[in-house]
Amino acid sequence: MPTVLTVIAAVLAAAAIALLLVEVVHRVVRRLGRRSLLLCELAEHSHRPFQVAATVLAVQFAVRLSTGTAAREPWLAAVLHVLVLAVIASTAWLVASLLLVTEDTALARFRIDVADNRHARRVHTQVVMLRRLTVAVIAVLAIGVMLMTFPSVRGVGTSVLASAGVIGVVAALAAQSVLGNVFAGLQLAFSDAVRIDDVVVVEGEWGRIEELTLSYVVVHIWDDRRLILPTSYFTTKPFQNWTRTRAAVLGTAEFDVDWSVPVQTMREELRRLVEGNELWDGRVCVLQVTDATGGMVRLRALVSAPDAGSLWDLRCVVREHMVQWLREQRPTAMPRVRAEFGDANSNLDWQWKNSARPRRRTAGAAAAPEVPDDARVFGGSDDGDARSEAFVGPEEPVDALR
Structure with a gap:
């Protein structure tokens, strides 16, 4: 009975001393942590595992020192074995918390809530x-050691x-x-x-x-x-x-319209729309005719945005605005299906009797209008020139390479 009381007293005294020392260290580290992010993280996240590990270790030493080298009873050997397992587990917890604090401190230097956050x-x-x-x-490792x-x-x-x-x-x-x-x-x-x-x-x-x-x-x-x-x-x-x-990406919005659509006017309207929209990043605004078959003309609007979410909204805005603009400003350009009845003798004005020969260009004829920048994807701007260089094809014809 005196041995048990001695062990209990030694355990309580060791635990109290360990908790007191841990609390003092915690307050010192927290005070120093006002100037250091690492110390602040240590005081916040490693306090509890350090407290448990120090207490368990102190209790183990107290039990071993209070029992001496005398023959141990079965219950005392079991208690010491449990304390050894607790020391291993608490030490692993403390080491893991220290590593996690170090990683969190390193991550704090790299913010992902900024525009260019790839790195x-x-x-x-x-x-x-x-x-x-x-x-x-x-x-x-901790389980293996235990x-x-x-x-x-x-x-x-x-x-x-x-x-x-x-x-x-x-x-x-x-x-x-x-x-x-x-x-x-x-x-x-x-x-x-x-x-x-x-x-x-x-x-x-x-x-x-x-x-x-x-x-x-x-x-x-x-x-x-x-x-x-x-x-x-x-x-x-x-x-x-x-x-x-x-993060900046490109996106398209396609329209099937009638052949009478004024492409250049629609291109200018697209430019006016994106220049007044905060979703556009100012890089790419292009309107091109990508297909002209089946009685309709397919127009593709290519726009750019700083990120994928903004691009999705910008594409929806472009579709909604251009559809409304076509309906209100150019209703004749809306898609239609034509059915025309001709004359078997080809006497109508729209029917051709003879194939027209291409006219020769005279000296005083006006030159073809220059293609605007917002009608070209690969060229016309610094970004377009860089895209053209990135997607350049073989210099020789494909047939010659075979």
Whole structure:
């Protein structure tokens, strides 16, 4: 009975001293943290694991010192074993919290709520993947060390290590899909193929990368649905990444209209519309005739925006405005189906009796009007010239290359 009372008193005294010291250190670090982000994060997130680890360690030392070298009773050996397990678990918790605080401090320097955040999103993606891997490794090591404290497990350890090769092969075959996803997640994080907050099109769905783990990727679709895909999907199948190099993107709005449409007037109206809209980034505003078959003319309006969300809204605004403009200002240019009855003798004015020969151009004839800049995608501006150089084709004809 005196031994039990002595142990209890020593435990209470050690726990009180440990809590007092931890509280003093916490207040000092919090005061110093007013000038340091790292110390502030330590005081905020590592206080509890440090408190638990210091208390458990102090209690273990108190029990060992108070019992001395005398023969231990069965209950005392069990208590010491439990304390050892608690020390290992609390130490792993403390180490994990310190690593997470370091990662959070590093992430605080890279903001993703700015316009040009490609580099910051890449760093966030890599750090998040490393965080998950770090926590998993620490947990596995802690569990392994805790198991090695049991004598029966240590006895089995030799035979397990002897057959580690066979077990490794069997485990690799059984979990090859899981390991494939893990390696795919690491490849995505460090190959810069996809990052958190990237705008992608996968499985016909348009959305943003919301979460990227070692085994799966969460895509936040534009209508607030979530598409869950394995990480191996992004390394084995093609997908669209709209923000691979920069957030600014191009988008189109197409119109099928009548042949009587005034293309240049419509082009000027498109320019006037986007110049007065805050969604346009000022880079590209082009209206082109992309097709003229089937009794109608197809016009394509190409506009640019600083990000995918703004581009979606801008395309909708362009469609709505141009449809209204055609209906109110140029109703004759709206799509129509013609049915004309001709004369078998070709005596009507619109019927041709003889094929017209092309007229020769006289010296005083007016030159063809110059094509405006907003009628060209590949050229006409600095951005268009750069796009033309990026999409240049072979210098020799295709037939000559065969």
